[in-house]
Amino acid sequence: MLGYLLSVGGVNRHETDSEVRHPTLPERSSFVGVEVGEDNLPVAMTIKPSWKDAFGPTEYGESIMTAYLYAVLEQNTRRITSGRTPDPxxxxxxxxxxxxxxxxxxxxxxxxxxMCGAGSYLAYGLGLDEFDQPAMIVRADNAGLTSIVIDARWAAAADAFTIAHDIVACSDQIRMQRPRLYVDSALEGESDDQLRARLIEHVNRLVKDYTA
Structure with missing residues (x-):
């Protein structure tokens, strides 16, 4: 039988049938600290200078992604403990x-x-590689970040603070790309059934105008 492909933070690892088929939970990083908001996107990040000695430039993106996934795991644990759904x-x-x-x-x-689909968002860091292309590419969906890709040469020359700052800045770009929600206080007292009825009536009117 063929093995399967496990993708973590944009880095693929091929595993055979003899290996465990369950993705391992992310571990707390000793070098990277990530704070995520209610939208599961980073709002703050700290990277110790010693991080650059522990990982090679080609490993930077994956190591940060692992730290981010651990922060999301902690966030979901807090949600469950407080009786909320882990899905934001x-x-x-x-x-x-x-x-x-x-x-x-x-x-x-x-x-x-x-709002309802998986969503697909892309953001670029400010740094440029040797070809004047973005040195950092961050991808996300509606659940959170899906990959962090950092050019190795640029990363080797950049300091840890700059890398952390750029990832948070990319997260802010993604946050701006997501649908913005409007709050209407006049609807707060209505039941879910009443809201559904309003929406159905609105959609029927839009469809009627669309097909007229």
Missing amino acids: GIGLRDMVPTLLRTRDYAEYRELYLG
Whole structure:
């Protein structure tokens, strides 16, 4: 039988059938500290100078990604402990006020898919590689970061503070790309069924205008 491909932070590792098939949980990093917000994106990051001695430039992205995943694991543990869902996804009551503001079906569909789909976001760091291309590429979906790719030559010359700063800046870019939610205090007292009814009525009107 063929082995399978396990992808962590954009770095692929091939494992055979004789090896454990379950992804291991991320471990706490001794060098990288990550603080994530409620949206599962980094809001702060610290990297010890000794980190550059512990890893080679080609390993920087994966080591930071592992530290980030551990921070997300801690975040989810806190959510579960407090009785909340570990998924920071957008709920009905969050979506409806925003969707009700859409003016046509195309706008509604794009916004709805952005909220309910996996999402795909891309951000670039400020540094440039030897070809004047972005030296850092950060990818994410609606659940959080999916990969951090850092050019090895640029990373070798950059200090740890700059790398950490650029990753947080990329996370801010991604945060801006995600759908923005509108809060309507007039709808806060309505039940979920009432909100669904409002949304259905709104969508029917948009579809009618779209097909007219």
